[in-house]
Amino acid sequence: MTLGHGGVPCPPKRLGGTHDPEHGLQRIGGGGVSADTAAIGRATDAMRAHGVLLLGAQGMLGRAWRELLASHDVPCLAPLPGEVDLADPDLAEKLPGAGWGTLINCAAWTDVDGAEAHEVEATVVNGAAPGHLARACRERSATLVHYSTDYVFAGDGSEAYRVDEARRPLNAYGRSKAAGEAAIEAAFAGAGDGEGGWLTVRTSWLYAPWGHNFVRTIAKLCASRPEISVVDDQRGRPTSAEGLARTTVALLGAGVRGFAHGTDGGACTWFEFATAIERLTRGEGGSARAACVVKPCGSEAFPRPAKRPAYSVLDLSETERAIGPMQSWRDALAGVVARMG
Numbered sequence: 001m002t003l004g005h006g007g008v009p010c011p012p013k014r015l016g017g018t019h020d021p022e023h024g025l026q027r028i029g030g031g032g033v034s035a036d037t038a039a040i041g042r043a044t045d046a047m048r049a050h051g052v053l054l055l056g057a058q059g060m061l062g063r064a065w066r067e068l069l070a071s072h073d074v075p076c077l078a079p080l081p082g083e084v085d086l087a088d089p090d091l092a093e094k095l096p097g098a099g100w101g102t103l104i105n106c107a108a109w110t111d112v113d114g115a116e117a118h119e120v121e122a123t124v125v126n127g128a129a130p131g132h133l134a135r136a137c138r139e140r141s142a143t144l145v146h147y148s149t150d151y152v153f154a155g156d157g158s159e160a161y162r163v164d165e166a167r168r169p170l171n172a173y174g175r176s177k178a179a180g181e182a183a184i185e186a187a188f189a190g191a192g193d194g195e196g197g198w199l200t201v202r203t204s205w206l207y208a209p210w211g212h213n214f215v216r217t218i219a220k221l222c223a224s225r226p227e228i229s230v231v232d233d234q235r236g237r238p239t240s241a242e243g244l245a246r247t248t249v250a251l252l253g254a255g256v257r258g259f260a261h262g263t264d265g266g267a268c269t270w271f272e273f274a275t276a277i278e279r280l281t282r283g284e285g286g287s288a289r290a291a292c293v294v295k296p297c298g299s300e301a302f303p304r305p306a307k308r309p310a311y312s313v314l315d316l317s318e319t320e321r322a323i324g325p326m327q328s329w330r331d332a333l334a335g336v337v338a339r340m341g
C-alpha cells in the first residue's frame, strides 16, 4: 500500500496505517515516540492528542512532514491526490470532519515560471485557498500551519528581510503567496482564545533527498557533464525540507504564532550552493566520479518568464530567539547528500 502517487512511497514502517472509510483517507502513524527538544515534545504531544490533517503530503515538504509525524507517532490524515483540491471554492466542506486539530498545508502552486502565464489559477490555489483553510480552522478551533516564501519580498535589499517587513513581491508567484498570507491574517482577525491560531512560515530554496529540487538537479548534471554554469548574482538561504519540518514543530511547541522565518543558517549564491553540491556528491576525497567544473554566470544567461530576487535572505533572529540557532546550510546539505546515496 502506498500513501499516494508521484513515486514518493511512505517509508515501509509507516505503512501499517488504517484507511478511514468515511473520508477515503490514509491514516499514517506508528513507531516510537521521541522528543528531540522540550518544544518539539510539547508540539507533538498536542498533535498526538488531536491529530493532524496534512495537505500536499506527496510534495517535497509534505513527505518530510509525513516522516516526522510518523516518527513521533502522530496520527495523520493525508488526503490522496484529488481528494482535497485547493482550487475548489468549496474546499472547506471537503475537509474531513473529525480526526484533526492541526492542519498543515504543504500544498501550493509551486511552478514559479508557470504562474506568470497563469496568475489567476495560481492565486486561487496560493491566495484564496489558504483563506478557506484558515476559516475552517477558526471554526473548529484548530491550528493552521502554512508555508510562504522569500518571493513575497522584492529582493532588491542588502539586509536580511525581517518578519514584519512589508510585502513587495516582484513576480506572479510571489503575489499569489502574498495574497495567501494576507488571507490567513484576515480570516483570523480578532480571533480570541479558543478560536484556533495560525503559523505562516516563510522559507526559501527548499530541497530534500526526494522531489524536484536544485540539489538533485545539480547532482545529476554533475554526474553527466564536465562543466556547468550556475548563476552567481542571486543570494539566499538554502533550506532542507526535513530541517524545516523540525523547525516548524519547534516553533509550534515554543508557542510562536503569526509569521515566522524558517531556513537553514548562512547564505550563498546559487553558484556557491552548486559548488558545494558538486564537491559533496563527488564523494570523500573526490574519487566517486570525475570533477565537474562549476562556473559562475549572471542571471541573463538563463532568461526565465518570472523575475528572480537578487537578494532574498530571510532574517532568522526571531526564530533563533525562540528555538535556538538554525543548522548551517553547509551542514544540512552534507547530511542530505549523505542520505541521497
Ligand SMILES: NC(=O)c1ccc[n+]([C@@H]2O[C@H](COP(=O)([O-])OP(=O)(O)OC[C@H]3O[C@@H](n4cnc5c(N)ncnc54)[C@H](OP(=O)(O)O)[C@@H]3O)[C@@H](O)[C@H]2O)c1
Binding pocket: 006, 056, 057, 058, 059, 060, 061, 062, 081, 084, 085, 086, 087, 105, 106, 107, 108, 109, 110, 125, 147, 148, 149, 150, 177, 203, 204, 205, 206, 207, 211
Ligand atoms: N520549493 C521551494 O524552493 C520553496 C521555496 C519557498 C517556499 N516554498 C513553499 O513551501 C511549500 C511546500 O513546497 P514544496 O516545494 O514542498 O512543493 P511541491 O513539492 O511542489 O509540492 C506541492 C504539493 O501541492 C500539491 N498541490 C498543487 N496544487 C494543488 C491543488 N490545487 N490542490 C491540492 N494539492 C495541490 C501538489 O500535488 P500534485 O503534485 O499532485 O500536483 C504537491 O503535492 C509551498 O507552500 C511553497 O510555496 C517552497
